[in-house]
Structure formats: C-alpha cells, structure tokens
Amino acid sequence: MTTTFRIRAWTESLGVLLTLIGLWWLASHQQWVSKVFLPTPEATVASLLEGLIQGDLLQFTLSTVVRMGLGWGLASVLGVALGALIGSSATARAWIGPTLEFVRPLPASALLPLAIAIFGLSAGMVLFVVAFGAMWPVLLATVHGFASMHVRLTEVSQALQLSRLAFVFKVGLPNAMPDILAGMRLSLTVSLIVAVVGEMIASQSGLGQAILLAARSFRASELFAGVLLLGAIGFASNALLALAEKKLLNWQMP
Numbered sequence: 001m002t003t004t005f006r007i008r009a010w011t012e013s014l015g016v017l018l019t020l021i022g023l024w025w026l027a028s029h030q031q032w033v034s035k036v037f038l039p040t041p042e043a044t045v046a047s048l049l050e051g052l053i054q055g056d057l058l059q060f061t062l063s064t065v066v067r068m069g070l071g072w073g074l075a076s077v078l079g080v081a082l083g084a085l086i087g088s089s090a091t092a093r094a095w096i097g098p099t100l101e102f103v104r105p106l107p108a109s110a111l112l113p114l115a116i117a118i119f120g121l122s123a124g125m126v127l128f129v130v131a132f133g134a135m136w137p138v139l140l141a142t143v144h145g146f147a148s149m150h151v152r153l154t155e156v157s158q159a160l161q162l163s164r165l166a167f168v169f170k171v172g173l174p175n176a177m178p179d180i181l182a183g184m185r186l187s188l189t190v191s192l193i194v195a196v197v198g199e200m201i202a203s204q205s206g207l208g209q210a211i212l213l214a215a216r217s218f219r220a221s222e223l224f225a226g227v228l229l230l231g232a233i234g235f236a237s238n239a240l241l242a243l244a245e246k247k248l249l250n251w252q253m254p
Contacts (some may be wrong), residue, residue, distance in 0.1 A: 014136055027066065046226035057210065062197055063208040067123070071130025072191040076184055079135045081236040083142025084168050087176070093147060104140060105131075108133025108194045110199055127199035134191040141183025145176020181245045188237055 003204075021041060027033055028040040056244030086092045086100075107131050119125035153175065157167045173180075200207030207226050214222040 013211060036218055037220055039224055043221040044224040044228065047221040048228060051222065052164040053223055055227070055230070058207060060205060060207050061233070063092075063204075064192075064199065064208065066197070066228075067130065067175065067204075067206060068176045068191045068195045068237075069127060070189075071127055071195060072134050072184075072188050074127075075089040075134035075187055075191065076138050077186070078131070079138025079183065080142050080173075080180060081137075083139045083180075084146065084176075086139075087146025088168050088172055093143065097143075100140065100143070104136050108190070109197050112198065116202070121123060121202045121204075123202075123204055126195065126202050126204055128196045129198050130191050132189040133194040136179065137183040137186040137190060139183075140177055141179040141186075145179035146172050148179075149175045155249075178249060180247065181241075185238060185241050185245070188241060189234060192230070192234055192237070 024038075024043050028035060028038050032038075035043075048057070052061075080242075086096055102176070111132065112129055113128060115125045119128060149172065153171050157171050162170065195206065196208035198204065199206035200212045207230055211223055211226040211230075211245050214220075214226060
C-alpha cells in the first residue's frame with residue numbers, strides 16, 4: 001500500500017466521520033429528535049470531559065477495559081490450546097467438529113442466567129461469560145489453521161519423527177498464526193460487547209452500568225459520552241492488535 005493511497009484512505013475516512021458529526025449536530029440543533037434522546041455534540045463532549053476529570057467515568061472505563069482484557073486473555077489462551085489439541089488430530093476434528101458447530105452459535109448473553117446461578121451477581125460471573133463468549137472465534141480459527149495446513153508439512157514432520165508437542169509448536173502454530181490472529185481480533189470485539197452486557201445485567205462497576213444508569217435517568221449526554229468511550233476503546237484495541245499482527249506476521253511478507 002503506497003503512502004499516497006494511505007493518505008487518501010485516511011482523508012476519505014475523516015470526511016465520512018465529519019459528515020456524520022455534522023448530521024448529528026444538525027439533527028440535534030434543529031430538534032429533528034428531542035434533546036431528551038439526542039443531545040448535541042457539544043453537550044456530549046462536555047459530559048465526557050466532566051465525567052473523565054471530575055466524575056467516575058475514568059474509573060468505569062478502566063474497570064471495563066480490565067474486565068475485557070482479562071476475559072480476552074483467558075479466551076485466547078484457552079482457544080489456542082484447545083484449538084491446537086483438536087486441530088492437530090484429524091480424528092479429533094471429525095469427532096468434535098459437529099459439537100463445536102452446535103455450541104458455537106449460542107450467544108454468550110444466553111448463558112448469563114446459568115452463570116448467575118453458578119457464580120451469583122459477581123465480577124467472576126461476568127469474567128466467565130466474557131471468556132466463554134470470546135473463546136469461540138479463537139478456537140475455531142486455530143482449528144481451521146491446523147486443518148488447512150499443507151499435507152507435505154505433516155509428512156515432513158513425520159519423517160523427522162517430531163513428537164506431537166513439537167509438531168504443534170514448530171509447525172502447526174506458525175502455520176495457523178494468520179488464522180489465530182484474525183480470530184483474536186474478532187474475539188476482542190466480542191469480549192468488549194459481552195463485558196458491557198454483563199456489567200448491565202450484574203450491576204458491576206463499568207461503562208455498561210454507567211450507560212444503563214444514564215439511560216434510566218434520561219441523561220442523554222452522559223449516555224452518548226459512554227457510547228463514545230466504548231467506540232474509542234474498540235477502535236484503539238483493534239488498532240493495537242492490528243499493529244501487533246503486522247509485526248508478528250512480518251516474516252510472511254515477500
């Protein structure tokens with residue numbers, strides 16, 4: 001990707017963003033939607049700054065980020081480990097594959113009642129649901145990475161008499177790394193969504209709870225401030241992981 005193309009892409013993206021903000025400003029100031037439900041951009045920014053500097057919004061943000069990060073970390077470790085265990089065996093893929101496809105579509109939020117019954121309305125319950133919901137993209141991506149490995153690599157590892165553990169670390173994981181990193185990026189988004197939903201339902205400190213309380217009190221500017229923070233967290237975390245992915249896969253570049 002040339003520098004000119006990148007500048008053009010960033011310019012066009014910025015233009016779209018400014019257009020959306022302009023429409024938001026126009027809709028709020030012209031009262032197309034009541035300010036009870038759609039605050040002005042100025043009011044939203046004011047609430048955001050006030051909450052970060054004088055209120056508890058910064059603490060809520062840190063709580064959500066920590067909860068998201070812990071859940072995503074657990075999901076990544078478990079997903080890669082289980083995916084490598086299943087993906088490195090054709091028999092395991094054949095036996096367990098249908099079960100994975102059956103469990104995978106289950107929304108993590110549907111397990112919240114079960115998690116509440118087991119863990120109660122606690123931070124551990126939210127962490128469990130976040131890790132469970134975010135694990136599947138990593139697990140399935142790892143299994144796919146191992147399953148799509150060229151047959152010659154398996155033959156070479158057999159000729160070299162590599163143990164299964166050595167095969168996983170020296171052949172399987174490097175080959176599956178692009179799939180794993182793609183699954184981890186999707187998992188990061190899922191972990192943020194589930195963390196916010198869990199905070200809302202379990203009344204745990206975080207942006208989810210702050211947004212819910214603002215909505216119930218009809219404090220639209222505070223609600224939009226929380227939503228903007230969630231968008232910023234998602235954008236920043238995805239950008240950091242994309243940068244890490246570029247560094248880790250640099251050896252694959254021609």
